[in-house]
Amino acid sequence: MLFTEKCRGLSIRTADGTITRLFGTAGSALVAPDLVCQGQSGVHGVALDPDFASNRRVYVYMASTLSPPRTNRVVRLVLGPDLRSASSRNDIITDLAFKDAGNTHGSPGAHSGGRIRFGPDRFLYVTTGDNHNGTIPQSPTVLGGKVLRVTTDGAAAPGNSAPTGFDPRIFTYGHRNVQGIDFRPGSGVPYVAEHGPNHSDEVTALRAGGNGGWDPKNRSSLTCADGYCGYAGNATSMPMTDTQRFPDAMRPAWTNNGSSQGMGPATFLVGEQWGAWNGRLAVGIMAGNRLDILALDNSGVGSGTTPPALPSARYRALTLAADGSLYIATDAGEIWRVTASR
Ligand SMILES: [Ca+2]
Numbered sequence: 013m014l015f016t017e018k019c020r021g022l023s024i025r026t027a028d029g030t031i032t033r034l035f036g037t038a039g040s041a042l043v044a045p046d047l048v049c050q051g052q053s054g055v056h057g058v059a060l061d062p063d064f065a066s067n068r069r070v071y072v073y074m075a076s077t078l079s080p081p082r083t084n085r086v087v088r089l090v091l092g093p094d095l096r097s098a099s100s101r102n103d104i105i106t107d108l109a110f111k112d113a114g115n116t117h118g119s120p121g122a123h124s125g126g127r128i129r130f131g132p133d134r135f136l137y138v139t140t141g142d143n144h145n146g147t148i149p150q151s152p153t154v155l156g157g158k159v160l161r162v163t164t165d166g167a168a169a170p171g172n173s174a175p176t177g178f179d180p181r182i183f184t185y186g187h188r189n190v191q192g193i194d195f196r197p198g199s200g201v202p203y204v205a206e207h208g209p210n211h212s213d214e215v216t217a218l219r220a221g222g223n224g225g226w227d228p229k230n231r232s233s234l235t236c237a238d239g240y241c242g243y244a245g246n247a248t249s250m251p252m253t254d255t256q257r258f259p260d261a262m263r264p265a266w267t268n269n270g271s272s273q274g275m276g277p278a279t280f281l282v283g284e285q286w287g288a289w290n291g292r293l294a295v296g297i298m299a300g301n302r303l304d305i306l307a308l309d310n311s312g313v314g315s316g317t318t319p320p321a322l323p324s325a326r327y328r329a330l331t332l333a334a335d336g337s338l339y340i341a342t343d344a345g346e347i348w349r350v351t352a353s354r
Pocket of ligand 1: 186214216224225226252253254262264
């Protein structure tokens with residue numbers, strides 16, 4: 013089991029229970045002197061190469077000092093045969109937006125996104141955040157508030173369909189701070205979970221070249237400190253999906269319009285063991301300190317089911333394991349394995 017810790021790095025727990033620190037701060041097998049741990053930023057997502065069994069490649073998302081001003085990066089590593097070491101660091105994406113200076117809305121390092129997952133198409137999806145910057149989400153070139161889709165070398169994947177003038181690595185844009193992405197069983201369509209401001213957590217099915225409709229810059233009805241209106245207004249004056257400005261924006265498949273409770277990680281439950289929840293989306297509700305199970309068939313719009321057996325916690329990461337169980341990481345520094353029971 014590979015896992016990351018924001019201020020330490022990447023570690024592995026092998027079958028005998030031993031934990032080895034592979035990559036990150038001092039004490040890791042491979043030290044990253046450039047690692048930034050500040051505010052919400054640090055080491056975030058981890059993904060296994062689809063061909064891990066033969067190439068032992070893993071990918072992590074991290075904030076780095078290597079290219080001033082600081083950026084987020086996707087770093088490719090190769091694990092040793094005994095899974096106790098990492099080498100051959102290759103930074104395949106070096107220019108992901110990072111909030112380098114604090115402003116009215118928060119500290120440096122805020123809204124860095126950072127989930128990475130391979131799709132069934134074998135391309136790597138990378139989620140980024142708006143950095144509390146009004147112009148980044150709709151920017152064609154700044155890689156914040158985006159979902160990228162790239163090869164294992166970090167190059168643009170074919171079929172991204174980014175509009176003319178956009179960085180070709182961009183798959184979708186106009187996002188706030190995407191922390192959850194997974195691929196719907198059957199169709200393979202990517203779905204993202206987005207943390208709303210003071211309203212409107214959203215789950216959205218992505219389409220290549222699509223606009224998520226988040227545009228938190230000043231407008232006639234709102235003038236905001238530092239030019240960022242992401243915490244101003246309401247679901248009408250500063251919507252998470254602005255269909256007036258962007259009539260073709262991707263509509264959310266699920267939203268809780270009235271409030272935001274801090275939707276973060278997301279993973280589809282797959283397998284008969286999950287019974288009626290097979291195919292539903294598990295999401296972490298961070299401010300709500302709970303896990304919700306969402307039906308995306310319009311029967312459960314605006315609400316979710318909270319499994320009563322699970323403790324209250326700030327759910328940070330969700331992953332379905334090969335054996336069909338659900339692994340949960342919490343902000344309190346625990347990893348849980350959850351299985352279905354009926
Ligand atoms: Ca949206």
